[in-house]
Amino acid sequence: MRILFVTATRIGDAVLSTGLLDHLIRTHPGARVTVACGPAAAGLFARLPGLDRVIPMEKRDWRGHWWSLWSRAIGTRWDLVVDLRGSALAWLLRARARAVMRGGRRPGHRLAQLGAVLGLDPPPPPVVWTAAADHARAAALLPPGPPVIGLGPTANWRGKVWAPERFVALFDRLAGADGALPGARVAVFAGPGGAEAAMAAPVLAALPRGRTIDLVGRLTLTEVAAALKRCALYVGNDSGLMHLAAAAGTPTVGLFGPSPAEEYAPWGPHTAVARTRVPMAELIAAPDYDHRTTGSLMGSLPVEDAVAAASALLARLAPAAAQ
Known part of the structure; x- marks a missing residue:
């Protein structure tokens, strides 16, 4: 066939x-x-x-x-x-x-x-196809040790990009002594190209040295999937990387503002969403709104909301992970 x-x-x-x-x-x-x-x-x-x-x-x-x-x-x-x-x-x-x-x-x-x-209801969930070479590459970059929090600070347009300092604060809270993943390491994911690197650069610069793994533009998509499988948690803007993390089975929190979570939330029981407090309809209602030129519209998503979503997700998944 x-x-x-x-x-x-x-x-x-x-x-x-x-x-x-x-x-x-x-x-x-x-x-x-x-x-x-x-x-x-x-x-x-x-x-x-x-x-x-x-x-x-x-x-x-x-x-x-x-x-x-x-x-x-x-x-x-x-x-x-x-x-x-x-x-x-x-x-x-x-x-x-x-x-x-x-x-x-x-x-x-x-x-x-x-x-x-194809007349399928419920629809089949997304999957990732990887090979042994992808997992070997991922294991070399993310060796065994403290849990890894994956961060995805990029997106295909600026309106969906959460502020770099908030990603850093999110990691500090989750990896702190009282956080959901105390002592965790952090891996920063982004695709190839100057625009992606520029969005990720301030996050990388502010994260703690010795605990940060820079994966920006370094991996193929199948290697990215293998690396995401090694993360205890992924938090990222609404993007392809967010969907890839969810498809890999990684506990995934998607950050949403001017894009429709009802249509594009990460899929699966191991996912969650943190939304801006200002609704999407209001964010994109401004007369001068243009997704090609408008800056970030994620300002009304505070760090504490994203931390709460991530912590609640990990707590909900903890019984299954312990089995």
Whole structure:
């Protein structure tokens, strides 16, 4: 069986789609899969069982990226084309079956929207595919010792970025003598590129030396997933890294303000959300609001709220962790 799976440009949405792909692999043993996605998300699928190839879709003018994908897919007769981007592509290819997501935003969590494409309710949870080499790399960077708190201080637009000094204060509270993870180390996660490094730099500069592990731009996505599995807790802005942490099974707290937690909260019983005290609708209602240029809108999320969310999550998970 040959499956073409067309998924998201951004890492977070691509992570959320992995549950659907895992479902297809499990229900069609031996299937060969081609994944089309944005370049930033391509590394997520490097360890996918049954992978034939990943086609990175570089955005081009005049929808040229779609014509490029069509030219690379038209020579195959597909048993199933799954298009989560709601394009016309599936109808322009030879395929025995098609599943195409309807365009436009709808109420409910994004994962439920994705599950509906294949008629799955409840939707299958996101997964990560890793290899022994990824875990060896992660173990070398995060060796056994005190627990590790992962921090994700970056996001794809500035409005979602919590202040660096608040991430530092959060770690100090959680790792302090009276905190939920006393004596913990800290690992700072961010993707490659100057913008990500710039957002992470003030956090790294203020964290305690000797207890800080700098993972900014140093790992592939499968290595990041393996490293996240070694963390006792992850706290980060609404981002792809947040979804990857949740998919890895790490206790995850997502920080939300001007983005919809109802649609994009981290998924699973091991997750929690801390929100700004000013509602999203009010944050984005300003006449001069523009997600491309507006600065951080996370100011009404105090450190104590994030600490409380993290501490409550760890306390809720403690009985299961002790078994």
